[in-house]
Amino acid sequence: MNDNADDGSRERLLARIAALLWAVVIALTVTFFYFASSLCITILLAAFLAILAEPLVALLERLHLPRSASAALVIVLGMILVSATLYVFYDRGTAFIDTLPQYTEKIRRAIEPVTKQIQRLQENAGKLNPAPSQKKVPEVRGNDTPSWPSYLARGVGSVGGAIVIACVVPFLTFFMLVRKDHIYDWLCATFATTTDVPKFVTRVSRMVRGFAGGNLIVGSLMAAVTIGVLLAIRMDVAAALGMASGLLNLMPFLGVVLASVVPLLAATLQFSTAGPFLIIG
Numbered sequence: 231m232n233d234n235a236d237d238g239s240r241e242r243l244l245a246r247i248a249a250l251l252w253a254v255v256i257a258l259t260v261t262f263f264y265f266a267s268s269l270c271i272t273i274l275l276a277a278f279l280a281i282l283a284e285p286l287v288a289l290l291e292r293l294h295l296p297r298s299a300s301a302a303l304v305i306v307l308g309m310i311l312v313s314a315t316l317y318v319f320y321d322r323g324t325a326f327i328d329t330l331p332q333y334t335e336k337i338r339r340a341i342e343p344v345t346k347q348i349q350r351l352q353e354n355a356g357k358l359n360p361a362p363s364q365k366k367v368p369e370v371r372g373n374d375t376p377s378w379p380s381y382l383a384r385g386v387g388s389v390g391g392a393i394v395i396a397c398v399v400p401f402l403t404f405f406m407l408v409r410k411d412h413i414y415d416w417l418c419a420t421f422a423t424t425t426d427v428p429k430f431v432t433r434v435s436r437m438v439r440g441f442a443g444g445n446l447i448v449g450s451l452m453a454a455v456t457i458g459v460l461l462a463i464r465m466d467v468a469a470a471l472g473m474a475s476g477l478l479n480l481m482p483f484l485g486v487v488l489a490s491v492v493p494l495l496a497a498t499l500q501f502s503t504a505g506p507f508l509i510i511g
Contacts, residue, residue, distance in 0.1 A: 272395050276402035281438045287407050301407035305400050445480055452476035460493060463506045471496055
């Protein structure tokens with residue numbers, strides 16, 4: 231009986247130790263991913279792009295082009311495409327920022343009657359129920375507004391990190407594409423006893439490509455529908471606004487709001503009736 235009791239207490243102790251060790255491992259893993267978030271994002275983004283680019287590299291290989299040259303060509307073409315897209319969006323963004331004063335002035339004129347009515351109601355309410363005079367207490371204001379160097383120093387870190395990631399990702403993607411067979415062999419040698427590596431790699435590749443392709447199809451359909459609606463109400467630059475709205479709609483949570491705000495703001499410069507705004511909304 232004593233031996234059975236000792237065995238039971240020993241098993242409970244080992245179970246508690248194992249649970250404690252798992253908690254420590256999970257805490258260390260979360261801490262690592264928190265402090266090494268930039269590294270993790272870089273590796274995951276490079277792997278994501280490598281999976282998407284692999285079919286193109288394989289196609290060029292079948293055309294008797296060396297794998298290293300195929301990977302380099304795909305990476306260079308991808309960088310040119312991304313740079314051109316960023317340039318177009320930057321150009322459109324600066325043009326939109328230049329027209330912001332026109333939006334604000336028109337919105338101010340549109341809501342001016344409402345604000346005047348509210349002011350009159352406040353004045354009438356004040357006359358009916360005058361507030362008792364209160365003794366003024368001297369206010370002490372501290373200069374809590376940070377200076378512009380602090381804003382500059384605060385923003386350099388995030389911008390610098392994004393630039394580093396943007397510079398490292400193409401090289402890391404190229405390395406993953408060129409060393410695909412070696413990475414696959416390493417995965418098989420490391421996880422062969424616990425995971426069916428070929429099935430895992432196939433399913434992950436199919437999932438990533440399906441995710442990217444599905445989002446591309448959804449964004450294109452949303453852009454086409456939005457362009458059609460904006461053309462139907464004869465809105466200016468309908469194509470550019472529809473494309474921007476369709477792409478913004480893919481963003482989680484805030485996408486549907488941003489996809490509506492962009493054409494609605496542009497409509498304030500062209501329409502003065504409520505019909506077009508309701509259609510866009």
